[in-house]
Amino acid sequence: MNTWRARLLPPALAIVFSAVLCSAVLLFSGADPVATLAEMIGRVGRGGTAVDILNTAAAYYLVAIAAAIGFQMNLLNIGIEGQYRLAACVAAIVGGAISLPFGLHAVVVVVVGAATGALWCGIAALLKVYRGVSEVISTIMLNTLSIGVIAYLVQTFGELRGNTLGTAAIPPSGQVPGLSFGSAGTVFGLVLLSVAIGVGYALLRDRTRYGFDLRATGLSPTAARAGGVDSKKMVLTAMLLSGAIAGLAGLPEILGRDHTFTINFPTGYGFAGLAIALLGRNHPVGVAFGALLWSFLDKSSLTLDNIGVPKEIVIILQGTIVLSVVVAYELVRRRELAAEQRRVGRALATTGGDRA
Known part of the structure; x- marks a missing residue:
């Protein structure tokens, strides 16, 4: 259980942090986060x-x-x-x-x-x-x-x-052919x-x-x-x-x-x-x-x-996403470390009590 929590919690927190921070950056720049994301996703199909x-x-x-x-x-x-x-x-x-x-x-x-x-x-x-x-x-x-x-x-x-x-x-003998998708x-x-x-x-x-x-x-x-x-x-x-x-x-x-x-x-x-x-x-x-x-x-x-929306805003978004990941993993690491220290403390206290 703890293993899965340690694996899934950091990326989940990173997604939440990055979504919040990126939305804040876009709002601060005067852009609509939903419209901006929709435009960027729509670009993929064009x-x-x-x-x-x-x-x-x-x-x-x-x-x-x-x-x-x-x-x-x-x-x-x-x-x-x-x-x-x-x-x-x-x-x-x-x-x-x-x-x-x-x-x-x-x-x-x-x-x-x-x-x-x-x-x-x-x-x-x-x-x-x-x-x-x-x-x-x-x-x-x-x-x-x-x-x-x-x-x-x-x-x-x-x-x-x-x-x-x-x-x-x-x-041509040194070229590597690719997979063509026509006009795409x-x-x-x-x-x-x-x-x-x-x-x-x-x-x-x-x-x-x-x-x-x-x-x-x-x-x-x-x-x-x-x-x-x-x-x-x-x-x-x-x-x-x-x-x-x-x-x-x-x-x-x-x-x-x-x-x-x-x-x-x-x-x-x-x-x-x-x-x-x-x-x-x-x-x-x-x-x-x-x-x-x-x-x-x-x-x-x-x-x-x-x-x-100025396209340079993406540079800020990229940095924000990386920052979110680093912060999320560090928070979870510290939480897990504190939990482990508490478990060791309880185990030592129990051992000491048994000896007494």
């Missing part, structure tokens, strides 16, 4: 919004899983933004420069993307393990450095297309990669010794070391894995639609991934719902101008 939501959610899911792996170890990988953009750039350059059979070509591009993300994150991992440098500081610096590296790579290996500078186009758009083929990563993360987290060591080290590095876990190795491998998954986030668009990396490549996925991982409590299923919700808010907000 044009290619539903397909756009799914495609963007796939990228959000990958960066959120990358963040979740770090969170399991109490590591804050702020560098996901730089990792996925640099990985997409390098993968696009390699994909446009090589010629391989269909299928193998795309596999090589995916491997290059994952390897680039892992190597870029590995710099911060090595600095933390061998020099004690905070991963927060190093990954923020690497984010800034990646901007310059990307600009250099695009300038060196790119070509001008109209007013946009981009890498050479990936030939095409779901990227690499959406399935996000599903595979989610399944792999779930198995790694809950069914392997490595996943147990990952969570144990995050909960108590001292206890983990006492149990024979190499904490330095765990930090290094966790950050490499986080970077590798982050490096995949830009590939669905590269291989499924754009077939090139341009200076206008989407930004902001990395920072959204951190919030989505918090929203999903680092659980693969929770993160999936968080990614879909975040993508829904992003894409459906484009219609808010039609009812006189």
